[in-house]
Amino acid sequence: MIKARLLLFHGSRLLLGGIFLYAGMLKAADPVAFAGQVANYQLLPYAWNYLTAALLPYLEILCGLLLLLNRWVRPATLVLGVLNLVFIAALASLIVRGIDIDCGCFRPDADSHTSPLSALLRDLGIMVLVLTTWFLERRKNREERA
Amino acid sequence: MNDRCAPGGSAWRRLLLEAVVICAVAMAVGLSMNYRMVMNAFTGKSVAPEPLRTTTVEVAAFPDPVELEEVRELLAAGALLVDARHGDEYRQAHLPGAVSLPLGELESLLEAFRKEVAADRVLITYCTGFGCPDSFDLGVLLLQAGYQQVRVFEGGFPEWRDAGLPVQGEGL
Numbered sequence: 001m002i003k004a005r006l007l008l009f010h011g012s013r014l015l016l017g018g019i020f021l022y023a024g025m026l027k028a029a030d031p032v033a034f035a036g037q038v039a040n041y042q043l044l045p046y047a048w049n050y051l052t053a054a055l056l057p058y059l060e061i062l063c064g065l066l067l068l069l070n071r072w073v074r075p076a077t078l079v080l081g082v083l084n085l086v087f088i089a090a091l092a093s094l095i096v097r098g099i100d101i102d103c104g105c106f107r108p109d110a111d112s113h114t115s116p117l118s119a120l121l122r123d124l125g126i127m128v129l130v131l132t133t134w135f136l137e138r139r140k141n142r143e144e145r146a
Numbered sequence: 147m148n149d150r151c152a153p154g155g156s157a158w159r160r161l162l163l164e165a166v167v168i169c170a171v172a173m174a175v176g177l178s179m180n181y182r183m184v185m186n187a188f189t190g191k192s193v194a195p196e197p198l199r200t201t202t203v204e205v206a207a208f209p210d211p212v213e214l215e216e217v218r219e220l221l222a223a224g225a226l227l228v229d230a231r232h233g234d235e236y237r238q239a240h241l242p243g244a245v246s247l248p249l250g251e252l253e254s255l256l257e258a259f260r261k262e263v264a265a266d267r268v269l270i271t272y273c274t275g276f277g278c279p280d281s282f283d284l285g286v287l288l289l290q291a292g293y294q295q296v297r298v299f300e301g302g303f304p305e306w307r308d309a310g311l312p313v314q315g316e317g318l
Contacts, residue, residue: 032193035183035193036275046309047188049187050187050188055173058175059173075161075165
């Protein structure tokens with residue numbers, strides 16, 4: 001694998017891992033407030049917002065850690081890719097339903113307001129990182145085996 | 147050709163298995179870290195871990211938390227719901243029969259409220275749920291204002307609505 005491509009792989013792996021580790025830790029620190037933000041999407045029944053808030057941050061943290069540690073990169077990237085698709089679908093449903101709330105992407109109690117549209121665009125950017133990590137990892141593995 | 151090189155089914159199976167393991171570990175950790183919160187949410191108990199004592203004043207009494215089932219019983223017995231959220235949220239949708247008493251406007255509205263509502267009436271405050279402190283703070287202030295029986299419905303508007311119970315308002 002040529003050096004530039006290897007650099008790109010590690011760069012996108014570290015960035016992706018860092019983003020999700022950071023986002024997960026912020027949310028894990030305040031699950032009740034995060035549950036409120038999940039509830040703002042008006043997609044889940046009451047108690048399921050709490051279940052989501054209990055689990056989702058740890059999934060982000062674990063995948064982020066695996067990527068940062070360069071272990072289990074493919075499955076972690078796959079999980080984050082699927083997660084990101086779910087986020088994109090949820091944000092799109094907000095736009096369709098005309099609900100303007102903070103996306104709850106990072107700090108649950110932040111005063112800053114990230115609108116559904118800008119959060120969706122950001123998630124498309126993250127999707128590029130997911131795909132870059134995924135395909136470069138595959139290529140790297142193939143070349144290492146050859 | 148060993149298993150690692152196989153481009154087909156077995157590599158995908160292994161990948162999916164690893165992804166499932168990641169999800170299972172994350173769920174186990176998340177559940178053990180938040181076990182009580184999740185159990186309380188699914189059994190209809192109040193979720194706020196500690197009473198939300200955010201007021202700076204020294205107070206002698208705190209309002210007791212009350213759960214959804216008990217809210218309905220108290221309402222049947224004549225209790226009054228008090229909505230601590232902003233006025234525009236109240237206008238959009240509120241619990242049936244609730245009166246609006248936004249925490250931020252309490253000072254200006256309290257006199258009129260006292261004229262309307264007797265001091266021995268059972269009051270149930272609520273706000274947007276999920277740890278929002280306004281209903282608790284309002285409860286404390288109503289106790290200080292002389293109301294004797296003040297309770298806080300911590301699940302608030304979202305728990306009521308998501309239980310399929312009726313709501314009132316202009317935004318429906």
